[in-house]
Amino acid sequence: MPRSGFGLWKIPQDKTADTVVEAVRAGYRHFDSAADYGNEVQTGDGIARAVSEGLVSREELWITSKLWNTFHAPEHVEEACRKSLGDLGLDFLDLYLIHFPIALEYVPISTRYPPEWVHEPETDGAGMKLAKVPLHQTWAAMETLVDKGLVKNIGVCNYNSGLLHDLMTYSRIRPAMLQIESHPYLTQERLIRLAGDYGVDVTAFSPLGAQSYFELNMAAEGDSLLGAAPVMVAASAHCKTPAQVLLRWGIQRGTAIIPKTTKPERMRENLDIDDFELSRVEMAAISSLNQDRRFNDPGAFTEAAFNTFHPIYD
Known part of the structure; x- marks a missing residue:
């Protein structure tokens, strides 16, 4: 899997296909998608255009998608996977991840897709509706996707160390990937080390930190890492931008990274991080x-946005 990937979260549907094509032109081969992002049809359109224009072959691409919370029951896992495959226009996924360790009540695809978080959004005061589905049952169904050739690799997102330990006790097919939020304000060193000890690779989402969350009112401008002194010092020393330094930091500590942008110049900037190395002191x-x-x-956004207090981290 290419270590520098392209995240598709929060890219508007009307920009997604063009963004994917531009990203391929810029050199990206790893695309991180999810049912919940609501733009997999358009992502598939972009992939198809890039392939038909001869920019890339399917074999050169690494496509990741994710199982949404409402499809955790074993009888719905394959249904969700096949929906993503159909929307993306693919015969298989390179990687399929459990999006959150949160099982919600099933919502039929014909009723609402993507199902999102709230069970009955048309009802005043509606909230999340939890389902009694153990994670080991969901994982067993994920393993059958590999057996059937629908996905090449499986993994998890947003797991903590306890859940990762537990997963290793019952998995027949071990997870290939743990995807977690990680950046200099949230280094997650122990969890990353644990994953490494288990032979599980790590992808860091939101590698630039707060930038992805300003528009959602989940971070303020003062939370930005781009102006942090050690980042700016390193940027000056290497004639790079602060964003490039943050991305290089993520790569050098052994994680894959999936920054997102719709601007072609930023796409190329975010990839241009292989011609310098941060020193041990800078790291x-x-x-x-x-x-x-x-x-x-x-633990914060579910209560504020979905009328349900549901923390997964202590």
């Missing part, structure tokens, strides 16, 4: 910014 200084500051926290 340590940037890591020392850690505040255990989590921007994507269900």
